[in-house]
Amino acid sequence: MAERTGPAGPGTPAIRLTSLRKEFAGTPPVVAVDDVDLDVRAGEFFSMLGPSGSGKTTVLRMIAGFEEPTSGRIELAGADVTKRQPFDRDVNTVFQDYALFPHMSVAENVEYGLLVKKVSRAERRTRVAEALEQVRLGDHGKRKPSQLSGGQRQRVALARALVNRPTVLLLDEPLGALDLKLREQMQVELKGIQRDVGITFLFVTHDQEEALTLSDRVAVFHAGRIEQVGTAREVYESPASAFVAGFVGTSNLLAGDAARAVIGREGSFAIRPEKLLIAPAGDTQRGDGLMGAEAVLEEVVYGGPITRYVVALDAGARLTALEQNTGASHAAANLRRGERVRIQWNPEHVIDVPESASR
Incomplete structure (x- = not known):
């Protein structure tokens, strides 16, 4: 079971990255993330925006523990987790591929992580019911994934992550597989869910409009570095570089x-x-x-x-x-x-x- 990283002191970032660097083997080595410094505040909806190959997904994978940094430091709620295994970090990840178990009901899919952690049956039921209510699927617990729409399956994946009550929820382009109208609907719902649960959301996307719509703040990535961090309005109205001006909108x-x-x-x-x-x-x-x-x-x-x-x-x-x-x-x-x-x-x-x- 992941060790809780909180409670942190007032003003402690939910995520702090210090001189974070990732190189992949090659001649010369390929620098995917180039000495990134970043603070993500507790309870905010923060997006990492950039084109393919800009380093944003690699940063998310290092925070989750799926990739090991070449150098640098990762802190969650003030605790150094740089060397911890993924299961030992108080985060959960939602991917574009929902990866729901087709033979399980919605409730069983959401419950699965708690079952692995040996949470008591009574608590599992309570937390599953709460998580499904949070994503507006309280009456869908007995259905199978095949009986749900794409947007509903996405919300089941979200509930499965939220039920573990992580300090940080990582979202790796979770809306990318949805059609335009459903994607726009889910953007509104996702922001509402984040506001209701109060958990820090770290969202990766290459969609500029999506990042501007959802985020309290945005980090714009380019060539493994951060070009600008700011509110949606700041990034759009006052771009800090020619790249930001051309890429964002x-x-x-x-x-x-x-x-x-x-x-x-x-x-x-x-x-x-x-x-x-x-x-x-x-x-x-x-x-x-x-x-x-x-x-x-x-x-x-x-x-x-x-x-x-x-x-x-x-x-x-x-x-x-x-x-x-x-x-x-x-x-x-x-x-x-x-x-x-x-x-x-x-x-x-x-x-x-x-x-x-x-x-």
């Missing part, structure tokens, strides 16, 4: 000659597509104090609630603008490919972007 990056011509100064800059206004060339009636540039409209993509416009600036850069389809008549509604247009934006929405902020 859609961003228009301006540098070099284009930046000098359009922004009027040296450096690298980003403007989010929804901050841009588009109108026929010569139309300056959309607001005083706006910056602007002339361009040619290259593409118009209707996307239901929004329309995406891709323009080529005379200064040499390509930008994307998004406008809501409100149904109201506006200047951009009848624009066509090949037309001359004017792009405008508020100077406050121009983001100064450092080339790199890895740490």
Whole structure:
């Protein structure tokens, strides 16, 4: 049975990673995680976001004990668990593959871990009932996994982890196998469950929208390092590097000659597509104090609630603008490919972007 790591003192992080490094054998060795430092607060929903190969899943596997660090330290609620075996850490992991036992009922699947730990029968029943209620499946205990939807099977896997009452719940892209609508529904439910149970959730995903929707804070990974840690708003509105600006959502990056011509100064800059206004060339009636540039409209993509416009600036850069389809008549509604247009934006929405902020 895993040794409890708490209670920790006030302000003690649920997870603390210090100079965490992982190299895999090769010539030269492959550095998957490059000296990562990170604190995850007790009770928060924290996401590790990044593309494939960025190191986020390797970090999660080291926290779980499935991979041994090359160097560095892992603490859970203040206790050093770097050398402990997986079963000796107060964490549970939910994977994309639910791995439910098909011959067992829902309740038996949830109960299995408690049975292995030799928890008394009466306590098992109480805790299983509580866990199923937490995931809104209180009346599904007698069903088999084959009788459940994908979202319900995901919640059974979640209940199976929660029933052990871990200090930290690790989630390795658990929604990746669901279709879009079910995935969006489960995002809302997952956040609600985390808020209700109060356990620290560490969530791994490559889906930017998912990370922004769910998280109290996000760590953006790139090439084995953390580029930025912050709230969803901080990461989106104030990216700490060109990589973060380009990876988290859609961003228009301006540098070099284009930046000098359009922004009027040296450096690298980003403007989010929804901050841009588009109108026929010569139309300056959309607001005083706006910056602007002339361009040619290259593409118009209707996307239901929004329309995406891709323009080529005379200064040499390509930008994307998004406008809501409100149904109201506006200047951009009848624009066509090949037309001359004017792009405008508020100077406050121009983001100064450092080339790199890895740490």
